[in-house]
Amino acid sequence: MIPSAFTASGQFWRGNLHTHSTNSDGVLAPEEVCRRYQAEGYDFLALTDHFIGLYNYPITDTAAFRGDGFTTILGAELHSGAMKNGELWHILAVGLPSDFAAPNSPAFSPVDGQETGPEIAQRARDAGAYVAIAHPQWSGLTMDDARSIDAAHAVEVYNHGCAMGCDRPDGFHTLDLLLSEGRQLNLCATDDAHFYEPDHFGGWVMVKAEKNETEQLLTALKNGNYYSSQGPNLHHIEIKDRQLHVECSSVSAIIIQGQGSAAVAKHGHSMTKGQIGLGRFDASPWIRVTIMDAAGKKAWSNPIWCDEFK
Template identity: 65%
Template sequence: MTDPAFTTPGRFWRGNLHTHSNRSDGALEPAEVCRRYRAEGYDFIALTDHFVGLFGYPIVDTTGFRGEGFTTILGAELHSGAMENGELWHLLAVGLPPDFAPPDAPHFHPVEGQESGAELAARARAAGAFVAVAHPEWSGLTHADAMGIEAAHAVEIYNHGCAVGADRPHGFHTLDRMLEAGRRLTLIATDDAHFTEPDHFGGWVMVKAEENTPDALLAALKAGAFYSSTGPEIHEVAWEEKRVVVRHSEAASVVVLGRGSAARAIHGEGITETVVPYDRVGGSPWRRLTVMDARGRRAWTNPVWVG
């Protein structure tokens, strides 16, 4: 088993894939959003304003805010069709072309005859975007909803804005059930920042690429060459036959998770290299890692598949 985040040539670039400006329902101008992320030490962001008629279907041109050591990827949060609870779909699309055709989504409520979420996701992926199911817990997503999005690359498993504003930040249940059904998905942590509350600089991806350019980052995202974090760093992961060896920043726990209830954890104080035997996780067709520090912040690898 190999994880491209730790075998792909290059270095890690820190980025946020879910951000809003005042081109939709955020508080700040796009230039100021980019300035704040750059000042915070991020290498890139995707500005993903809400792609609905209410805001003029924006795919904000952020190319002018790129500079030495900082870049942007064009994108949007897409909406069309109803989930099982009757609410409108939220789909993250990073790497959209600026002329991506809008759906019939005049506002934040489903309308008769509009594209389904599955159709919109497929069209975004065909246009070259990295597509993720956004904030499943916050949305009230069902398993049937999630399984209907066949074009997704990833599931948003931590959303900092949903943590701060609604205490519904997670997508692990959705992700793991989809993995159990054989879907080969990755996972992302994001901010979903609007700058209307302390919803920024809380969740990010660390993308492995040789260059900090939109094309290189987008290709790495699609290839799964990244991990996600709210604080800890993961330096190296070696998936061996009977154990996984992990080098990381100071941590209190490292957990290997698999299908169903399968999990194995190692605990310590200030540990920086951890060996976790698979034990009861060994029968799972996929495995993923969580690294947790003493403050409860976490980092997550993407799932790897046996064989």
């Protein structure tokens, strides 16, 4: 069994899915944001400004900044309704149409009568977007909150801006519990860059597609044909005879996680291949893979459902 990210045709393209500009609360103009990501070697970018009335509900048009091997996907960070803690929902939507209808969200506080978070997330997915539950730890998201977003394709498990700005970057606890409840979700790492602190070039996705084109990238994201990274590269994952085989860039650890406390790690020096038995995961409905390099930078596979290889 080989996960689809490693069987799909094409090559891996590096992109950031969560970014802000002066069209909302970022400090750089959209053109400069795109220029910097391209200069840093990214293949694509989604500029996801805050979709609220305070900023005139922007879906930033970045089409003019495509070219020379660099492309963009339109998107936004959506806000509507209150979470359990009373704060406004934050939902990442990549691949929105430019005419996506605005909610009644005048500012960063909930108001009576507006769409709920689950409703605006569903509307975004119905409009063709890849939808992710944004920065669960930063938001103070409860499991009841997370369960309510039926439209999500993924959970944002690493947010570099939240790592640098408040040391709350994590979404793995939320993801793992949802997986164990049977939710078929993927994961993503992002920047959430605003450029007023070192919140950029720290987390990204590597998307497998034949061409670096908006629709192909978006389809691959929805199909889970990607992995997420802070630096290391995953070249191949295969499960055969109850063994997981990994090929990757040079790392010091290969770790498999599953339901509850189930985990197995292989440690070494400059490893580019690894093999780990899966007996520890007999009771787990899912596994996922983490690799970590000598500097502590990680890359993460999407979850693999065990009924696909048991």
